[in-house]
Every structure is written in structure tokens, then in C-alpha cells.
Amino acid sequence: MTIRSSHLNEISEKLRGDGLCLRTGPFSVRVQSNIQSVAECIHLLYQHHPMQNLEFCDYHLAITQPSGLRRWFRPQINFEVDGMIPFKPMPLDQAYATFEWGYNYCISSYAHQFLIIHAAVVEKHGFAMIMPAQPGSGKSTLTAALASKGWRLLSDELTLIPIENADTVVPLARPINLKNASIDVMREYAPEEVFGPTVSDTAKGTVTHMRAPISSIDRMNEPAQQKLIVFPQYHRNSPTQIKPRSKARAFMEIAEQSFNFNIHGKTGFDILNATISNCDCYDFRYSNLDEAIELFDQLIEQQHYSKESARLAESST
Amino acid sequence: MTPSDDTFWCTNPNHPVALAEWNDSQQHEVIAYHLGTGDTHLITAESAIILEILQKDNAGMSAREITTRFRASLNNPDLEFDSHDIIETFLKPFQQLGFVEATHS
Numbered sequence: 001m002t003i004r005s006s007h008l009n010e011i012s013e014k015l016r017g018d019g020l021c022l023r024t025g026p027f028s029v030r031v032q033s034n035i036q037s038v039a040e041c042i043h044l045l046y047q048h049h050p051m052q053n054l055e056f057c058d059y060h061l062a063i064t065q066p067s068g069l070r071r072w073f074r075p076q077i078n079f080e081v082d083g084m085i086p087f088k089p090m091p092l093d094q095a096y097a098t099f100e101w102g103y104n105y106c107i108s109s110y111a112h113q114f115l116i117i118h119a120a121v122v123e124k125h126g127f128a129m130i131m132p133a134q135p136g137s138g139k140s141t142l143t144a145a146l147a148s149k150g151w152r153l154l155s156d157e158l159t160l161i162p163i164e165n166a167d168t169v170v171p172l173a174r175p176i177n178l179k180n181a182s183i184d185v186m187r188e189y190a191p192e193e194v195f196g197p198t199v200s201d202t203a204k205g206t207v208t209h210m211r212a213p214i215s216s217i218d219r220m221n222e223p224a225q226q227k228l229i230v231f232p233q234y235h236r237n238s239p240t241q242i243k244p245r246s247k248a249r250a251f252m253e254i255a256e257q258s259f260n261f262n263i264h265g266k267t268g269f270d271i272l273n274a275t276i277s278n279c280d281c282y283d284f285r286y287s288n289l290d291e292a293i294e295l296f297d298q299l300i301e302q303q304h305y306s307k308e309s310a311r312l313a314e315s316s317t
Numbered sequence: 318m319t320p321s322d323d324t325f326w327c328t329n330p331n332h333p334v335a336l337a338e339w340n341d342s343q344q345h346e347v348i349a350y351h352l353g354t355g356d357t358h359l360i361t362a363e364s365a366i367i368l369e370i371l372q373k374d375n376a377g378m379s380a381r382e383i384t385t386r387f388r389a390s391l392n393n394p395d396l397e398f399d400s401h402d403i404i405e406t407f408l409k410p411f412q413q414l415g416f417v418e419a420t421h422s
Contacts, residue, residue, distance in 0.1 A: 247339040273348075
């Protein structure tokens with residue numbers, strides 16, 4: 001049963017009661033909330049995600065408006081994980097964004113069955129392209145654009161490499177968080193996509209979320225093979241440029257961008273070593289989304305062609 | 318006898334260093350992961366050779382012996398690197414990072 005199969009009122013009622021349990025890739029999250037905007041955004045942006053039994057959930061989150069003065073004067077919300085409040089109260093209009101940030105916080109803090117890299121990841125022909133980048137690099141815009149043009153969205157923020165299957169990436173297929181200028185860019189570039197409400201003055205500026213493509217959600221249990229690591233960097237008016245990056249330097253940056261590389265110790269080192277070995281690494285500068293997508297399509301087609309050629313050669317011997 | 322001859326260098330067996338390298342660029346840099354501290358370092362290929370020399374024979378080695386083996390590894394006996402250079406360029410920085418230890422006979 002997906003969220004779509006329930007009317008908004010039912011979703012709202014569930015959230016105000018025992019909660020609802022959403023499945024996103026390998027995780028299930030139980031959400032409770034007495035805030036209508038959270039119900040509306042979940043109903044809109046998680047429409048195609050499955051709901052599951054409340055008994056087996058990885059994380060228990062609550063986004064609630066407290067009673068008292070703060071309900072009326074500069075209203076705020078609290079975010080709870082398993083009954084604990086890890087963050088200071090947030091403004092009411094950031095309730096849904098707080099759910100998304102909080103869910104990221106849970107995964108990056110607790111899901112140590114994965115090596116978790118702060119990176120977007122998309123897939124085509126079974127090959128994952130991992131895009132680690134600093135905030136403001138245009139990573140999410142690129143991810144959203146690729147997802148809108150047929151690439152499978154695995155995640156816009158958290159690349160999950162399973163410890164037990166370290167040459168793959170596991171999908172999350174959650175909404176894409178867009179910030180500031182990228183919001184208008186994507187609304188114009190992919191007007192057919194579904195966007196949530198825009199919220200201003202957050203710690204990250206103005207934010208909104210773009211719904212994950214239904215095709216990505218349908219395949220959210222299907223891992224992808226690691227193949228490319230691309231460090232994107234948006235520069236206004238820059239020509240589209242790609243050049244190889246040394247694997248050692250890619251390793252250093254990814255280790256720094258990982259949420260739990262140090263927690264895994266030598267295992268983390270071995271997994272990242274394997275990931276870097278599996279992938280071609282590139283620095284990428286762009287300003288034009290169509291050119292960027294065309295270039296990535298060519299790159300992945302080359303990989304696909306090489307794999308098919310190798311498979312055919314093997315089958316003919 | 319030079320001052321370095323009575324100093325023996327070895328890696329720390331309790332805190333080994335794991336290396337990862339790929340022949341994918343002209344720079345040929347290597348990742349060194351210190352299992353004791355959990356720190357990751359980007360080192361030169363020459364630094365990695367010194368570490369590998371010490372890891373292969375961890376009984377303790379003089380800088381002179383390390384220099385001889387280093388030259389042999391590079392297949393360049395005329396390399397203008399003497400024991401003093403090896404100590405200053407590689408062994409002392411490694412010691413600061415906790416990669417190697419020095420003992421005096």
C-alpha cells in the first residue's frame with residue numbers, strides 16, 4: 001500500500017495518532033506529527049512510497065508543535081528521535097524540511113551497516129555515478145536534472161555503500177532537497193516534476209523538495225554497481241569540462257565527506273579503497289544542464305558498451 | 318660512525334599503516350591509513366616505498382640500510398639521497414605521525 005492509496009485526511013489522522021511507517025530503500029521510518037503541512041508534504045512528495053506495518057520501523061520520528069505560548073507566538077516545532085530531542089526547536093514553516101533533515105541525521109548517525117558518504121548518487125544501465133561535493137557546488141541541481149531526464153535517483157545527499165556488498169550502492173529514492181537559486185532553475189528546467197512548498201530563511205537559505213521519480217521509487221530495493229565518481233562544480237558561464245582526478249585525491253576528499261569512515265576503522269578504509277578502485281574519478285565543471293547530462297550519458301554509454309563487449313567476448317569463447 | 322648509525326627505525330607493530338595506491342596519474346600519490354589514530358594521509362610514492370621497506374623487515378633498520386634498500390627499490394643506485402636526507406625527508410615526519418619509531422643502540 002502506498003501513500004497515494006490514502007486520502008490526505010487519512011494520512012493526517014495517522015500522523016496525529018500512532019503515526020505512519022514509510023519505506024525508503026533499506027529503511028523504514030515511523031513518523032508522527034500534529035502539523036498539517038507535514039501531512040500535506042508527505043502526501044505530496046512520498047505519494048508513491050510504500051507504507052508498512054508500524055511494528056517494524058528503524059527510526060521513530062516525531063515533528064510536533066508544542067502546546068503553550070509557542071503555539072501562537074512565533075510558532076515553533078520540536079523534532080524527536082526515539083523520544084529524544086537532538087535539535088533546538090525550529091520555526092513552524094520548516095516542519096517538513098526538519099523531517100527531511102532529521103531523517104538524514106538518523107541515517108548518517110545510526111546506519112553503520114553502510115559506509116555513508118555525503119554525496120548524491122544516480123544510476124543508468126546499472127552503473128552508479130557518485131557525486132560528492134561541498135554545499136553550493138550544484139550537486140543537487142545536477143542530481144535533480146539527471147533524475148528528470150531518465151537517470152535513476154538513488155539519493156541526493158547520502159551515498160550508502162553496504163559493508164557486506166561493498167562494490168554496490170543502495171538506493172534511498174527520497175525527495176531531492178533544492179536550495180536557493182537551484183529552485184527556480186529546476187522549476188524551469190523540469191516543470192513537469194512535482195515540487196513541495198518553498199520555505200525561506202532556513203539555516204540553508206530558501207529550500208524546497210522535488211519528488212523522486214516513480215521509476216526510482218519502484219526500483220528502490222535494487223542496488224547499483226559503483227562505476228563513476230564525479231566531483232561537480234557549478235561555475236556561472238563555465239564551459240562543460242571534465243578531467244580525470246587522481247584516485248588518491250578522490251579517496252582523501254571522500255574520506256573527509258564520509259559520515260562514518262572513522263567509525264569503521266580499517267573496514268572503512270578497505271571499503272573506500274574498493275570503491276575508488278571500482279570507479280573512474282573525474283572533476284567536472286559546468287553551467288549548462290543539458291550539456292552536463294549529454295556528457296554523462298556518453299560516459300555511461302561507454303561503460304555500458306565496454307561491459308557488453310566484454311560479456312559478448314566471454315560468451316563467444 | 319655517523320650519528321644516524323646507532324639509531325634504528327621500525328614501524329609500530331601495534332599501530333600498523335595500511336597503504337592504498339593506484340597507478341592512475343603522473344603524481345602517483347599513495348593513501349596511508351594509520352590504524353592507531355584512524356587518520357588518513359596523502360603521501361608521495363617515495364614515502365610509501367620507505368614505509369614498505371620498514372614493514373617488510375620490522376626488526377629495526379639504520380637509515381643507511383634504509384637508504385640502500387630505497388635506492389635498490391627505485392632501481393637507481395646513483396640517486397642523490399643520503400641517510401641524512403632519508404631521516405629528514407621521511408623518517409622524522411613519519412615519526413611525528415606515529416608511523417615509525419626510533420630506537421637507539
